[in-house]
Amino acid sequence: MISSANNNYWSSTTNSNNTQNAWNVNQNNGNTNNNNKTNTNKVRCVR
Numbered sequence: 134m135i136s137s138a139n140n141n142y143w144s145s146t147t148n149s150n151n152t153q154n155a156w157n158v159n160q161n162n163g164n165t166n167n168n169n170k171t172n173t174n175k176v177r178c179v180r
Contacts, residue, residue: 139174139175140159140160140161140175141157141158141159141160141166141168141172141174141175142157142158142160142174142175142176142177143155143156143157143174143175143176144156144157144158148167151167153169153170154167154168154169154170155167155168155170157172157174
C-alpha cells in the first residue's frame with residue numbers, strides 16, 4: 134500500500150522563472166510541482 138504521506142522528491146532542476154524554487158515529483162501520482170528550496174522534500178540518489 135502506498136502511503137498518502139508527502140512523497141515529493143527533489144529533482145536537480147531549478148525553476149528558471151524563480152531561482153528560489155526547484156522542481157519536484159510526487160512519487161505517488163507522478164505530478165510535478167516546484168517548491169521553495171527550503172522545503173523539506175526528500176532526495177533520492179540515482180546512479
